[in-house]
Amino acid sequence: MNVCVIGAGYVGLTTSAVLADLGNYVYCVEKDEQKVETLKNGHCPIFEPQLEPLIKTHLKNDRLYFTSNLAKAINDSSIIFIAVGTPTLSDGSTNLSFLESVIEELSSCIHSYKVITTKSTVPIGTNQKIIDELISLGVPSHLFDVVSNPEFLREGSAIQDMLQPDRIVIGGKGNEPIHSIKQLYEPLKAPYLVTSLEGAEMIKYASNAFLATKISFINEMSKICDSYNIDIEKVAEGIGMDPRIGPHFLGAGLGYGGSCFPKDLKALTYLAKQKQIIPYLLEATKTINDQQVEFFIEKLMKTEPDLIDKKITIWGLSFKPNTDDIRESQSIKMIKLLSAKGYHLHVHDPVVNIPLSNTTFYESLYDSIEQSDVLIIATDWELYKQADWSLVSKKMKGNLLFDCRNCILPETISHFGLHYLGVGRL
Numbered sequence: 001m002n003v004c005v006i007g008a009g010y011v012g013l014t015t016s017a018v019l020a021d022l023g024n025y026v027y028c029v030e031k032d033e034q035k036v037e038t039l040k041n042g043h044c045p046i047f048e049p050q051l052e053p054l055i056k057t058h059l060k061n062d063r064l065y066f067t068s069n070l071a072k073a074i075n076d077s078s079i080i081f082i083a084v085g086t087p088t089l090s091d092g093s094t095n096l097s098f099l100e101s102v103i104e105e106l107s108s109c110i111h112s113y114k115v116i117t118t119k120s121t122v123p124i125g126t127n128q129k130i131i132d133e134l135i136s137l138g139v140p141s142h143l144f145d146v147v148s149n150p151e152f153l154r155e156g157s158a159i160q161d162m163l164q165p166d167r168i169v170i171g172g173k174g175n176e177p178i179h180s181i182k183q184l185y186e187p188l189k190a191p192y193l194v195t196s197l198e199g200a201e202m203i204k205y206a207s208n209a210f211l212a213t214k215i216s217f218i219n220e221m222s223k224i225c226d227s228y229n230i231d232i233e234k235v236a237e238g239i240g241m242d243p244r245i246g247p248h249f250l251g252a253g254l255g256y257g258g259s260c261f262p263k264d265l266k267a268l269t270y271l272a273k274q275k276q277i278i279p280y281l282l283e284a285t286k287t288i289n290d291q292q293v294e295f296f297i298e299k300l301m302k303t304e305p306d307l308i309d310k311k312i313t314i315w316g317l318s319f320k321p322n323t324d325d326i327r328e329s330q331s332i333k334m335i336k337l338l339s340a341k342g343y344h345l346h347v348h349d350p351v352v353n354i355p356l357s358n359t360t361f362y363e364s365l366y367d368s369i370e371q372s373d374v375l376i377i378a379t380d381w382e383l384y385k386q387a388d389w390s391l392v393s394k395k396m397k398g399n400l401l402f403d404c405r406n407c408i409l410p411e412t413i414s415h416f417g418l419h420y421l422g423v424g425r426l
Ligand SMILES: NC(=O)c1ccc[n+]([C@@H]2O[C@H](COP(=O)([O-])OP(=O)(O)OC[C@H]3O[C@@H](n4cnc5c(N)ncnc54)[C@H](O)[C@@H]3O)[C@@H](O)[C@H]2O)c1
Pocket: 006, 007, 008, 009, 010, 011, 012, 029, 030, 031, 032, 035, 083, 084, 085, 086, 098, 101, 102, 119, 120, 121, 122, 151, 152, 153, 154, 155, 259, 260
């Protein structure tokens, strides 16, 4: 099949590479011409495991084209995916300006039947508005159908998530467009859930809200565990053994960041309030997450009150491991708060290197801890979990390891004379 994907971000690039891998011919249309040039040369502008090799393979075998020419891509494709950003506005509502310009551009390019498929996460009612807008811009209704096909990939494992989805949600009206999308994904052998446009939009928000709530729940439990000297990791394991709860997303730590949970929680809260519903649980989830970094800093200050003039090293800048995405990174929030308190920080990250005030960046993991008094792990990269603790303890001046992701076993480091501080951990 010939497919067009609009937007070469995390979702657009993964969708393009995977659809090419499934045997389709894919145009990936991106408005940023510099990005298009980078991609045409086989370089991926983002760090996402497995993505660059897949892009290179399908550029070579002519299944994947990068372009900024929307009209040609639309003319040659029967299915169009929209994967542009839908960021938050200051009142919590969603900035749909990228999507709106795509619809306007599309309206002048549709001359034969197209299935327009929204992968971007959009507020309830947006897909219906796309239909109304295209018609009002003069596109005959028999020349298109609109389908909502929300994306559930996680950064850091995007390719795997898209190749082996837990489910494929398709929202729409009529059999023909839904059948086309099912045909496209047929090789994935995933379970389908077919619903209305609005149902699919809501499933995406409810999924992210539920996962974020699970994280805030375990973070609240970890504070209670902390004050009663109970190991939260055992508690998470114990509750997770109940299949009604499940073991996933019970990792206590600095809280969630990234481009999705914070944004989608705000959007759903806004949507609820638009209908005079007070979303108590969503608000509590956000409040807990917002306080998490301050809670960790207080914990650090209680253990090590005299930190001024001491060398503090922080490992990890990205919002989670295996990505270079720093959107809403809790680690960066922590660095900014500590820096505002007058501390100078020494940081390392395997893929992110951005300028931050009062911060020295190190390329080398072990150089970053030379003569450090405190080492803070803010992102649970495998590299940090596998660190040479004997070397760490030799290089550091002090001995405090503050594990903000509970990703190191306390007994692993205690052999080397390091003092472990986690959350809800003995
Ligand atoms: N990042 C994720 O892990 C993830 C997962 C699931 C769903 N989503 C949702 O998918 C959507 C995209 O997210 P993302 O992280 O990939 O976004 P992103 O910001 O990384 O990328 C969006 C891309 O679209 C391009 N773009 C904007 N307007 C365009 C236009 N008119 N024509 C062509 N290109 C245009 C931008 O230049 C950018 O490269 C969002 O709605 C997001 O909520 C994201």
